[in-house]
Amino acid sequence: MLDTNKYFWTGVVFLLPISAMMLTFLVVPSMQTIALSLTSWTGIGRITYVGLENYRIIMDDASFLRALKRTLFMGFSIALLTNLFGLTLALALDRAFRTQKALRALFFIPKLIPIVVAAFIWKYMLDANNGMINKVLSELLGRDVKLLLIDTPGNVVWTVIGIAVWQIVGPVMLVYLAALQTVPHELKEAGLIDGANAWQRFRSIVLPLIAPGITINVLIGLANGLKLFDLPFALTGGGPANASETLAIRIYSNAFQSSELGYGMAGAFVLTGVVLVITFVFVFLSKKYEGTVHG
Template sequence: MRLKGIHNLKTFWTGILFLLPISVMIFTFMLVPVFQTMYYSLTNWDGLGDYRFVGLKNYKRILSDASFVSTMYRTLWMGLAIALLTNILGMLLALAVNQAFKTRNLLRSLFYFPKLLPIVLGAYVWGYILDTNNGLMNKLLSSLMGNSVKVLWVDSPDTVAFTIILVAVWQLTGPIMIVYLASLQFVPAEIKEAAIVDGASPARKFFTIILPMIAPGITVNTLIGLAAGLKLFDLPFALTGGGPARASETLAIRIYRNAFQSLDLAYGMAAAFILVVFVLLITLVFVAVTKRYEGRAYE
């Protein structure tokens, strides 16, 4: 009995030892900056000189700023759209390349390739492709339609946000597909074969067998899609700079401009803390929903 207790204690401290490095990193590079951001957001610090506490003044400025609220709503619907589209497309691609055919490994690599490109490089490439006058996309559409087509992909406030969503989906679908592929490997072949023998249609087999069994993958991919969509910065910043007329400006871009271009660092930190809370709350809600579905799938 004593030896068992010593063994359990040794196992406990071994686990603590393995957790310690990542715990220190998370505390140092994630939790400490969040608390520092919250602290300085209650001051008038400009990043250089002295500062004094101003309470919730920065937050009142933010919430009374109509353009900031508009940016928040834009970030929300763009993030949700990116999460939804990447999950739908990633799942469809995973189902397609999970079949047994010769070129499936090549197709997996091609679908994942956009993620390997630096985001800024990808943004510049898409900038040339989507150019209104000489872009490949408009030239291709002109050839298909038989007349001159000039879609203002990134030059119009009405279309730029949708364009950025599509480019973000192009970049993020690969990793989402890989997670779904890994999840599909845990679906027993015997169950799928039994469903075929019972005469289940492909749609029914997917919704009643495959979808519930890959529920953990859905939870993970929901988290990946939401985190990437709600924190979107480098892609719209490199592709449009947040324009035209701030139509593609996200919360992350607005924080950057306030903190580092206008040197209103405390205001920028207040906006950054709002973004942290904003992302955390939305992510927790969606993960809770997907976890609930995951629990039902295993009942």
Template sequence: MKFMNGNRKRYLTGIFFIAPISIIIFTFLLLPILQTMYYSFTDWRGVGEYSFIGLKNYINIFNDSSFKYSLLLTIYVGLSIAFLTNVIGLTFALVLDQALKTKNILRTILYLPNVIPIVVAAFVWRYILDYNNGLANKFFSTFSSESIHIPWIDSPDYVVPTIIMISTWQMIGPVMIVYLAALQGVPLDLIEAAKIDGASKVKRFLNVTLPMIAPGITVNILIGLANGIRIFDLPYALTGGGPAGASETLAIKIYRYAFQSTELSYGMAASFIMTLVALVITLLFVSLSRRYERNVM
């Protein structure tokens, strides 16, 4: 009887401790998702009455060529940012994991872009990448006999790679920190054993270091995907989604639907689609990463 009372007490204590966070998660996360799903099947404009219209919003969305472009653009940007931040972040982490006198200063410099507010950074980059008087074009002009004018943010051909470049620049710091922490957990005796066996640096990295930091790779992939798929503030502050809608990501598209066109239910349907896309891509990469971890560990 005392054993049962003890279990009941621990059970009630657990409920007491998880109840506040559970209420917060339900109120501010799960409930809005459920409401978004419900209103996406209506013609609600944010105020007033509404009627149930079924799948009409979703049908109209997938018949909208601009939405399809924004969806594909968002996936492309998200995957590109995840790939580049991981490759560059891991490279810097490997360099700074060495016994360098200036490694602490270099770590600070590389992490600094993540501290700068993205809207402030966007306005600075607009000045740097200006077509006529930007510092970037002036810098490249010094290596040429003619004045160089690259439309970094003024041309549909350049604006998306430019946004990916800036996003990667901002996210390298956190990704590098995760990799540095993962590298600290690589046993030195394994590396020494590989050296004794005659393994080259490349083979030691591929066969010893990389498998040992596999959990860090999973975390950083999620960081890159999360920031890439939901990207809004940088392209909106940098170009407003232009030129000619070339940098209009799905988040910007949803913002226009909901708050500029007052088609709130239409925007909710689009946001639910973005959530599903992000969920599918994230689960796919997590599944692949976990499978890799199981195979190498």
């Protein structure tokens, strides 16, 4: 007969380390953030309780709201483009040919480069005056070429989105490859026999069966896009003219550069709430779709 008491305490022992880490690095900081968001603390000195005043100010802060809108736009764009390119690459590489493994590794390499290092490399290549890309194009075309990809407000957001997609498309592609390999070959052959073309087979057979992979990859894209900080901060510092300033950069600026720690914590809590709401809504819709497909 099994000693349930022994197994219970064994489970407790195994759960204690991760529980302690979650409590120390997630639960306690989250509670501290909520508490500090209700104050006007500058980081030093006396802590003054102001209630929901910081949140009221946020609703009237034009720069904060612009950063929020920009972050949502970048987050959804990164999620959409990453999945489009990742799925396209996965479909192209889900075949038996000689360079298949080499190409998979090649597309995954950008993820292995630390994002700050990658940002500085891209900054060097995209510089309007001395950037490698402009120099190469000038030599090839025989005239002076000056692409302002990170130096103008109209282009910098799309440049940041493009670099973010370049960095995470590899892992997304691998998830799709794994999902595609679970699709029974017999179903594809049955669709072919029934006269379905390639798009019809993909839409009716492949797409529903890789729905869990789509859910994972969209969440990867949203997570990377909505919390975007290090890439635009290292690439442009949020400029030019705050055009690439994300909500995370705005929170950092308020909390640590302007010494408005309480206000910055309120902004951090707003960002967390936005991410949680979007995540829960998307997961709910995804599960509903998967239930419809497999039901």
